[in-house]
Amino acid sequence: MQSLILRLAAVCILCSSAQVFAQFTARAQISDIGAGAEAGYRWDSKWGLRIGFLRGTLDVDFDAEDTNGFEGDELEYDSDVDLENSSVLADWHPWNRYFRMTGGIFLNNSNATVVTRCNAQALVPGTASCEFGNSRFPAAILGDVTTKVDFDTVAPYLGVGWGHRPASGFAFNADLGVVYVGSASVEMSSSGSCNTNEQCRNEIESEEREIEDELDKYRFLPFVSLGISYLF
Numbered sequence: 688m689q690s691l692i693l694r695l696a697a698v699c700i701l702c703s704s705a706q707v708f709a710q711f712t713a714r715a716q717i718s719d720i721g722a723g724a725e726a727g728y729r730w731d732s733k734w735g736l737r738i739g740f741l742r743g744t745l746d747v748d749f750d751a752e753d754t755n756g757f758e759g760d761e762l763e764y765d766s767d768v769d770l771e772n773s774s775v776l777a778d779w780h781p782w783n784r785y786f787r788m789t790g791g792i793f794l795n796n797s798n799a800t801v802v803t804r805c806n807a808q809a810l811v812p813g814t815a816s817c818e819f820g821n822s823r824f825p826a827a828i829l830g831d832v833t834t835k836v837d838f839d840t841v842a843p844y845l846g847v848g849w850g851h852r853p854a855s856g857f858a859f860n861a862d863l864g865v866v867y868v869g870s871a872s873v874e875m876s877s878s879g880s881c882n883t884n885e886q887c888r889n890e891i892e893s894e895e896r897e898i899e900d901e902l903d904k905y906r907f908l909p910f911v912s913l914g915i916s917y918l919f
Contacts, residue, residue: 714739714860716914720797721770725914727778735778735787743770762803762817771796776844785849793842793866803832820890828887830879834898839869846910855918862912871902 714725714737721743729735745768776791805817805826816825819832846864873895881887 710735711919712737712858712916713919714914714916716741716912718862718910718912720772720910725774725916727916729778732783733780735780737774737776737778737791739774739776741770741772741774744768745770762819763806764801764803766799766801768799769797772842774844778848787848787850789844789846789848789862789864791844793844795838795840795842795868797838799836801834801836803829803834805829819887820894822886822890824881824884824887824890826879828877828879828881828884830877830881832875832877832881832891834873834875834894836898836902837872842869843867844910850916858916858918860914860916862910862914864910866908866910868906868908870906871899873898873902 710729712725712727712729714727716723716725716739718741721741723739723741725737725739727735727737745766747764747766747768773794773796774791775794776789778787778789780787803819805815805819805824807815807817807826816823817829819829844864844866846862848860848862848864850858850860875891875895876882877887877891881891
């Protein structure tokens with residue numbers, strides 16, 4: 688009987704200590720892929736789970752470089768990048784204090800759209816042309832060339848972090864890691880008559896492959912995040 692009482696007491700002590708440690712956090716953060724919020728829960732001194740959301744936008748307009756010595760026939764680019772990522776991250780605190788190791792996934796719903804157009808001017812109306820790929824095409828054939836870039840939906844993440852951990856109240860924290868975004872999928876289309884022009888269509892297919900090959904160099908992307916949390 689005495690042994691049973693001691694066992695029950697030990698279980699109660701463990702339960703009460705777990706309840707005392709259980710900690711919820713709400714975090715506002717800013718990162719290199721946008722700003723957002725995060726909710727976390729730590730059920731013991733070493734392990735925790737975080738769920739977050741990040742969003743950002745980037746709008747860049749620029750002209751292509753002059754590669755043939757003729758000014759005014761360069762393509763104009765209008766890019767619109769929407770960054771939208773959700774995350775599920777598990778934290779391990781090996782020394783029960785500020786440092787943590789983190790692994791998890793980002794759910795990538797980001798997309799990038801680039802619209803390319805030929806705004807070249809010519810003395811004779813209808814004769815203006817621009818260089819596209821390795822060839823030249825009239826503006827009527829090119830039209831607006833729209834390029835859409837997508838990455839894998841699930842992106843694994845591995846990193847480290849630091850965070851001050853008071854019993855309750857505000858705390859500062861940071862994360863540094865790497866996200867594997869995978870291979871890019873590039874799709875180009877023309878609003879002009881490019882689809883019925885074999886040479887122009889071949890140039891578009893060649894450009895798609897070239898962009899995909901270039902983006903393959905960036906399958907691993909750095910992730911840096913700074914935030915302020917409130918611990919309940």
